[in-house]
Amino acid sequence: MDVLQKIQSLREELNQHNNNYYVLDNPTISDYDFDVKLSELQALEAKHPEYFDENSPTQRVGGTITKNFETVKHDSRMYSLDNSYSKEDLLDWENRIQKVLGDVPLEYICELKYDGASISITYENGRLVRAVTRGDGFQGDDVTNNIKTIKAVPIKLKGNFPEKFDIRGEIILPFAGFEKMNQDLIEIGETPYSNPRNTASGSLKLQDSAEVAKRPLDCLLYSLIGNNLPFQSHFEGLDKARSWGFKVPKQSHLAKNMNEVFDFINIWDKNRHTLPYETDGVVIKVNDLHLQDELGYTAKSPRWAIAYKFKSEQVFTQLNSISYQVGRTGSITPVANLEPVQLAGTIVKRASLHNADQIEKLDIRINDTVFVEKGGEIIPKIIGVDLEKRPSNSEETIYISHCPECKAELERKVGEANHYCPNFYGCPPQIIGRIQHYISRKAMDIEGLGGETIALLFNNGLVKNYADLYELKKEQIIPLERMAEKSAENMINGIEKSKNIPFENVLFAIGIRYVGETVAKKLAKHYKNIDAIANANLLELVMVDEIGDKIAQSVVEFFDNQENRISIDRLKSYGIQMEVSAANDTSVSDKLSGQIFVVSGVFEKFSRDELKKVIEDNGGKVGSSISAKTNYVVAGDNMGPAKLEKANQLNIPIITEDDFINLLNGN
Numbered sequence: 001m002d003v004l005q006k007i008q009s010l011r012e013e014l015n016q017h018n019n020n021y022y023v024l025d026n027p028t029i030s031d032y033d034f035d036v037k038l039s040e041l042q043a044l045e046a047k048h049p050e051y052f053d054e055n056s057p058t059q060r061v062g063g064t065i066t067k068n069f070e071t072v073k074h075d076s077r078m079y080s081l082d083n084s085y086s087k088e089d090l091l092d093w094e095n096r097i098q099k100v101l102g103d104v105p106l107e108y109i110c111e112l113k114y115d116g117a118s119i120s121i122t123y124e125n126g127r128l129v130r131a132v133t134r135g136d137g138f139q140g141d142d143v144t145n146n147i148k149t150i151k152a153v154p155i156k157l158k159g160n161f162p163e164k165f166d167i168r169g170e171i172i173l174p175f176a177g178f179e180k181m182n183q184d185l186i187e188i189g190e191t192p193y194s195n196p197r198n199t200a201s202g203s204l205k206l207q208d209s210a211e212v213a214k215r216p217l218d219c220l221l222y223s224l225i226g227n228n229l230p231f232q233s234h235f236e237g238l239d240k241a242r243s244w245g246f247k248v249p250k251q252s253h254l255a256k257n258m259n260e261v262f263d264f265i266n267i268w269d270k271n272r273h274t275l276p277y278e279t280d281g282v283v284i285k286v287n288d289l290h291l292q293d294e295l296g297y298t299a300k301s302p303r304w305a306i307a308y309k310f311k312s313e314q315v316f317t318q319l320n321s322i323s324y325q326v327g328r329t330g331s332i333t334p335v336a337n338l339e340p341v342q343l344a345g346t347i348v349k350r351a352s353l354h355n356a357d358q359i360e361k362l363d364i365r366i367n368d369t370v371f372v373e374k375g376g377e378i379i380p381k382i383i384g385v386d387l388e389k390r391p392s393n394s395e396e397t398i399y400i401s402h403c404p405e406c407k408a409e410l411e412r413k414v415g416e417a418n419h420y421c422p423n424f425y426g427c428p429p430q431i432i433g434r435i436q437h438y439i440s441r442k443a444m445d446i447e448g449l450g451g452e453t454i455a456l457l458f459n460n461g462l463v464k465n466y467a468d469l470y471e472l473k474k475e476q477i478i479p480l481e482r483m484a485e486k487s488a489e490n491m492i493n494g495i496e497k498s499k500n501i502p503f504e505n506v507l508f509a510i511g512i513r514y515v516g517e518t519v520a521k522k523l524a525k526h527y528k529n530i531d532a533i534a535n536a537n538l539l540e541l542v543m544v545d546e547i548g549d550k551i552a553q554s555v556v557e558f559f560d561n562q563e564n565r566i567s568i569d570r571l572k573s574y575g576i577q578m579e580v581s582a583a584n585d586t587s588v589s590d591k592l593s594g595q596i597f598v599v600s601g602v603f604e605k606f607s608r609d610e611l612k613k614v615i616e617d618n619g620g621k622v623g624s625s626i627s628a629k630t631n632y633v634v635a636g637d638n639m640g641p642a643k644l645e646k647a648n649q650l651n652i653p654i655i656t657e658d659d660f661i662n663l664l665n666g667n
């Protein structure tokens with residue numbers, strides 16, 4: 001086989017594996033084997049630039065920067081959909097259609113209405129050539145480079161596809177991925193995203209496609225557009241699209257009549273919350289394409305389709321007051337205090353207002369009657385104000401200018417949505433939040449001490465800094481509320497034990513803005529000890545793998561601060577780990593590269609965290625739950641029965657900690 005053939009066969013194979021994994025949900029090789037093949041292809045492409053192909057699977061990682069997205073006219077317009085809210089509306093719609101078409105029997109396709117960002121993707125000769133956002137329906141933005149990083153979108157088709165066509169669908173962010181992104185943000189003290197849909201559509205307009213590649217976006221497709229396409233009905237079209245490699249949701253359903261449409265609606269109205277992503281309704285389409293043609297379009301939407309909107313659970317209530325919360329990093333979040341009201345099975349008293357812009361946009365005022373809705377998110381949101389019920393003497397809400405906790409004047413950086421309290425060292429919730437972060441599980445993991453207790457200690461003047469924890473005496477703790485000899489002892493022991501926590505956790509714990517768990521690991525690995533990090537300048541820091549300007553800047557600022565330096569020196573003097581321990585450092589290898597482990601139960605030779613660390617230090621990954629991607633489950637005592645069953649079901653080897661040590665030593 002010559003080089004070109006080898007390259008082509010690897011590309012084809014990798015495309016198929018991507019399809020198996022992301023579209024069919026049925027991977028047939030391990031991640032490790034996939035990575036090996038991908039590296040092989042990368043190496044060949046690097047050696048043979050003459051065979052470069054922008055649609056090679058190696059291009060999926062992104063890396064192109066788009067400063068301005070080019071405006072592109074849609075070959076055929078992207079229409080909206082008419083909405084309906086009841087079965088009567090749907091019967092009316094059917095009547096209107098029947099009037100145009102006469103008394104032909106009508107079949108419908110029922111699809112879920114996905115809540116994301118719509119996209120139109122053009123394929124020519126089986127290759128993805130362009131992806132354009134909906135824009136105003138006539139023209140949109142060319143986001144091809146970003147779309148190519150989404151693995152569920154095929155870049156090369158298989159089977160017997162038409163020469164040229166557009167396929168349309170929705171770019172969505174499933175709940176799990178959205179929550180993971182938010183967890184990562186919260187961990188470094190950033191404001192989380194407000195909902196999956198906005199995050200999905202915002203992702204499409206990111207300038208750096210490598211950033212898009214990191215986001216867990218998905219793409220669901222539902223319509224084909226082109227000349228002389230090889231099918232007569234919408235349903236056949238969906239089937240064909242599946243066979244060419246597209247992700248067409250399997251819920252799409254052929255209904256023989258309107259009653260079957262109602263059945264579909266009833267089923268999904270009840271079950272929609274079990275889906276991994278947000279859906280706000282059902283789209284009903286006439287199946288026969290000739291009939292679709294005959295029906296045509298109104299000024300704004302097809303006559304042959306209609307959306308049915310699920311009733312979102314919504315109530316109105318009164319806004320009693322707005323309070324402002326100060327987070328660990330000083331970020332201010334306005335919160336609406338509502339007259340308690342029953343909504344979707346819970347009593348709602350509060351709703352987030354996100355930031356000053358949101359308040360302005362809603363023009364929300366004290367004593368307003370507001371509409372509250374519970375969507376996919378956990379925290380209910382205010383979607384509007386009933387202006388007719390507004391008291392005549394109501395006054396516009398003026399956003400606070402000073403911190404409600406410490407009275408410092410608030411700041412708002414250009415381009416940031418939130419206001420900040422800059423009084424980092426004097427603002428109680430920031431101080432408490434920082435110590436709470438310090439003791440948290442992924443940081444110093446201090447047992448016997450919780451978030452409430454930190455507030456209690458602070459309020460009693462016992463700690464104002466995480467270093468103060470190490471000076472605490474039992475006698476000071478016992479007199480406090482809900483404290484006793486035993487709990488005080490546990491607390492002191494827990495604090496003492498934290499002196500053994502590895503340096504990388506310490507680095508995460510001290511709360512440098514933007515330094516999350518992963519970044520802390522990177523920095524620890526690179527610099528080995530705290531002094532080296534403290535003395536690094538901006539230029540050196542940005543040279544470290546995955547450390548960008550924002551993080552580097554924040555690290556420098558942290559160590560420029562005298563108070564921080566003092567705290568760090570104190571931690572050092574108490575014996576906190578301020579360097580990578582020799583034992584940890586030598587055990588770094590690539591032996592477990594590409595392998596995914598799930599750790600379950602209690603072990604003798606390691607703590608769970610140690611075990612996880614050994615896996616990661618040797619190039620492996622630790623998964624949080626067992627899936628088809630897991631290579632091994634390392635089981636200790638008391639492994640959960642659900643995990644055991646799952647592992648057996650998926651045929652994943654379950655190994656003991658001794659097996660694991662053997663594996664690591666290459667036996």
Ligand code: AMP
Nearest residue numbers: 079080081111112113114118170222283
């Ligand atoms: P609207 O924006 O409310 O007018 O609804 C039209 C939009 O719904 C389209 O632009 C699509 O982005 C979106 N949509 C979501 N799911 C579907 C579906 N199954 N069929 C058609 N459109 C859909």
Ligand code: ZN
Nearest residue numbers: 403406421427
């Ligand atoms: Zn403050």
